[in-house]
Amino acid sequence: MSTSEARTPYHHGDLRNALLDAGARVAHDVGPEALSLREVARRAGVSHTAAYNHFADRNDLLRGIAIRAFGELTAALETAETDSLEASAIAYLQFATSHSAEFRFMFQKSLCMPEGVFDPLEAAAQPPRAVLRKTIVRLQEAGELKPGDPDDVLLVAWSQIHGLTTIVLETPAFKGISEEDAEHLLKAGMRALMAGLAD
Amino acid sequence: MSTSEARTPYHHGDLRNALLDAGARVAHDVGPEALSLREVARRAGVSHTAAYNHFADRNDLLRGIAIRAFGELTAALETAETDSLEASAIAYLQFATSHSAEFRFMFQKSLCMPEGVFDPLEAAAQPPRAVLRKTIVRLQEAGELKPGDPDDVLLVAWSQIHGLTTIVLETPAFKGISEEDAEHLLKAGMRALMAGLAD
């Protein structure tokens, strides 16, 4: 019966990725906090211990989801216009709202990083950082930003983008912001910041 | 033996606050994610069922910690100079780094807010918001910020402050930022933003 039919073969073939997919779905449904490894395995149609063949423990699975999502964020930023921080900012915000569960794993250490462990997310976060940095360098060369350490500009710009994004996603003080208003204010904030940084 | 000695009296007297204290300490030690109600009770020297006399469940305890911390943040912001967003920003950052566990409960919904529950943190977040808003209105009246909806300015400014703060606390892409550098860049960011918003 090992024809091409492949009714739930004993060996899944790509269980690792299937678990990452299921995990992202579960996180989206029940919230990142409430995600259980057993539920993820159920969703993937597999015994819960099978997951331990591919991930060291629950946190390792969560980190896997986050790392994969960093790649998707990088792609989203690269697709956006590369000559404008405003466009990058909007892409960032849209990625976060459309992948809110993964976004939390990416940027909330406590969800998947026990104390004192080597942080594999650090490496995963470098590509999106590099995309933003390249845009900043390009703007400096074009004279739209004054010269200076691009890493400093990067941190300040990222703060603005990431701050508004997390506030929209999480912060209780600003509940009723529409996606439209958020994008509008993010653009305004980026423009103001750029103007202030142009000297 | 009921003299004034009072060796762990049967009635604690202020168990609710003692549990909030213990909870903050436990969260600081083991991380907000790993906090268990039973460990908090142990730390407070009390049976775990006693906690249910003061909190509906684990999440209710966590929300209690967050709500109290919002009050402390308000006090910290009020203590800072009230005529400068830079000073407020620094106070915000310092509060977050010195109360990192509570800060996470305050601003990471998923840690203590199950889906679809009325959000008591929304009310608790209004006072610190009001402090920042008052500073902005004062700056507008002084002509240091151009007129306009103070709530819009508030959101943009808070984004900058909150963004850099959360990045310093959590984000893997910027690991090695010293407290000194963080404060320096936060001030620079706020100055740039203010300059851009001054028209």
Place this chain on the structure above:
DNA sequence: CTCCAATGTTTACAGTGGTTATTTAGTGAA
């Protein structure tokens, strides 16, 4: 002073979840 309500303790239980140890089922190479 008496009684009551609130607060805490102990014990126990069902349900869920993380993790490990052990066993079984396929896979692929010699």
Place this chain on the structure above:
DNA sequence: TTCACTAAATAACCACTGTAAACATTGGAG
């Protein structure tokens, strides 16, 4: 075919949440 290896399943252990029942202590209202 055989044999080692990988991947998966089963069973078991322990911790934690939430709830309940039965009991102890206390303070305060009347």
